[in-house]
Amino acid sequence: MAWASSFDAFFKNFKRESKIISEYDITLIMTYIEENKLQKAVSVIEKVLRDIEDAPLNIAVTGETGTGKSTFINALRGVGHEEKDAAPTGAIETTMKRTPYPHPKLPNVTIWDLPGIGSTTFTPQNYLTEMKFGEYDFFIIISATRFKENDAQLAKAIAQMGMNFYFVRTKIDSDLDNEQKFKPKSFNKEKLLKKIKDYCSNHLQESLYSEPLVFLVSNVDISKYDFPKLETKLLQDLPAHKRHVFSLSLQSLTEATINCKRDSLKQKVFLEAVKAGVLATIPLGGMISDILENLDETFNLYRSYFGLDDASLENVAKDLNMSVDDFKVHLRFPHLFSEHNDESLEDKLFKYIKHISSVTGGPVAAVTYYRMAYYLQNLFLDTAANDAIALLNSKALFEKKVGPYISKPPEYWEA
Ligand code: GDP
Numbered sequence: 001m002a003w004a005s006s007f008d009a010f011f012k013n014f015k016r017e018s019k020i021i022s023e024y025d026i027t028l029i030m031t032y033i034e035e036n037k038l039q040k041a042v043s044v045i046e047k048v049l050r051d052i053e054d055a056p057l058n059i060a061v062t063g064e065t066g067t068g069k070s071t072f073i074n075a076l077r078g079v080g081h082e083e084k085d086a087a088p089t090g091a092i093e094t095t096m097k098r099t100p101y102p103h104p105k106l107p108n109v110t111i112w113d114l115p116g117i118g119s120t121t122f123t124p125q126n127y128l129t130e131m132k133f134g135e136y137d138f139f140i141i142i143s144a145t146r147f148k149e150n151d152a153q154l155a156k157a158i159a160q161m162g163m164n165f166y167f168v169r170t171k172i173d174s175d176l177d178n179e180q181k182f183k184p185k186s187f188n189k190e191k192l193l194k195k196i197k198d199y200c201s202n203h204l205q206e207s208l209y210s211e212p213l214v215f216l217v218s219n220v221d222i223s224k225y226d227f228p229k230l231e232t233k234l235l236q237d238l239p240a241h242k243r244h245v246f247s248l249s250l251q252s253l254t255e256a257t258i259n260c261k262r263d264s265l266k267q268k269v270f271l272e273a274v275k276a277g278v279l280a281t282i283p284l285g286g287m288i289s290d291i292l293e294n295l296d297e298t299f300n301l302y303r304s305y306f307g308l309d310d311a312s313l314e315n316v317a318k319d320l321n322m323s324v325d326d327f328k329v330h331l332r333f334p335h336l337f338s339e340h341n342d343e344s345l346e347d348k349l350f351k352y353i354k355h356i357s358s359v360t361g362g363p364v365a366a367v368t369y370y371r372m373a374y375y376l377q378n379l380f381l382d383t384a385a386n387d388a389i390a391l392l393n394s395k396a397l398f399e400k401k402v403g404p405y406i407s408k409p410p411e412y413w414e415a
Pocket of ligand 1: 063064065066067068069070071072088089090091170171172173174217218219220
């Protein structure tokens with residue numbers, strides 16, 4: 001059983017924050033494979049995959065009006081403030097109820113907008129009961145400028161319930177701008193960031209026993225300051241089976257996030273391939289188009305996960321006052337299905353397999369039917385993830401107006 005020896009080794013490649021299967025399940029599957037109890041191994045894999053697919057994720061975001069809560073929620077969901085499903089920004093809170101905002105691409109992910117505790121008459125305990133605290137995976141407390149005692153009391157109550165909370169201080173960009181404007185001589189970015197973080201931590205610590213987690217964020221640009229750290233911390237703290245859906249729900253705004261999505265999807269594709277491989281009796285044959293039932297659909301799904309779907313590309317182009325075609329020139333995916341350089345998708349796939357084998361030292365021969373499907377999905381995945389990184393880099397350069405970033409084509413695409 002070729003998969004058995006590589007099963008454990010495969011998952012060792014991934015960092016804790018992107019691992020979508022628990023150590024316990026990995027060991028259990030390995031043991032069954034080694035004991036040749038394949039049906040049992042498949043059952044565990046099926047259960048793991050089902051848990052990953054079905055995992056609901058409910059994120060509670062609370063904070064007083066004006067702190068940037070709605071803007072933060074839209075940023076988390078990847079929804080522009082002017083889009084029709086956006087959480088309304090700049091509005092005065094009038095409701096004492098929570099409002100659900102579903103993720104536009106992932107129906108299992110819901111971000112709940114909770115009224116700031118200060119705008120209600122509840123005690124922290126009553127507030128949590130009223131807001132159905134047991135339904136969330138974690139709480140994010142949003143605050144801006146001055147620290148509110150209410151927030152500390154709420155944090156304490158959440159911790160007492162044994163739940164995780166993360167304290168997010170928004171509008172960091174404004175703090176930096178103001179300081180630079182008014183104290184240009186003594187301005188020191190790192191010092192100011194530390195001062196704000198200490199200010200929040202010290203206030204929180206007065207009510208809590210443990211070191212609070214404080215993240216400094218600008219909703220104007222969530223690829224900066226502590227937002228990426230917040231993403232990583234949330235991924236680490238979530239149970240393994242929920243990491244997949246959370247990483248997919250994140251916007252592809254940093255290379256680290258893109259790679260985290262890639263890692264997460266690779267593990268899922270691997271688990272599916274092991275399951276199929278153990279069960280496989282189908283010999284290799286037929287056209288590539290038969291290998292994956294919905295070739296286009298699978299690929300379009302990956303494009304969408306990495307922010308390369310038509311709607312997302314149009315948004316990027318609009319932001320930068322360019323046309324989508326200006327971007328597509330620098331991306332590989334539009335050529336994947338075309339006869340690029342007279343290469344068919346089959347040719348590209350075999351080059352890719354050869355490339356992977358040269359990296360991992362595995363044999364190219366004996367590429368069986370289910371392995372072909374596995375490699376094809378990996379080719380799709382790598383193409384989409386590499387394009388997302390290329391888009392990120394070219395966006396950064398376009399913003400600086402120094403011309404486009406031309407991504408180097410992956411080796412396996414060279415003629
Ligand atoms: P909410 O009332 O807490 O939901 O706050 P909103 O999201 O409506 O934001 C209130 C105002 O602050 C709006 O004008 C936002 O554009 C602005 N805002 C929100 N977050 C930030 C941020 O991180 N930086 C800056 N500069 N402005 C922000």
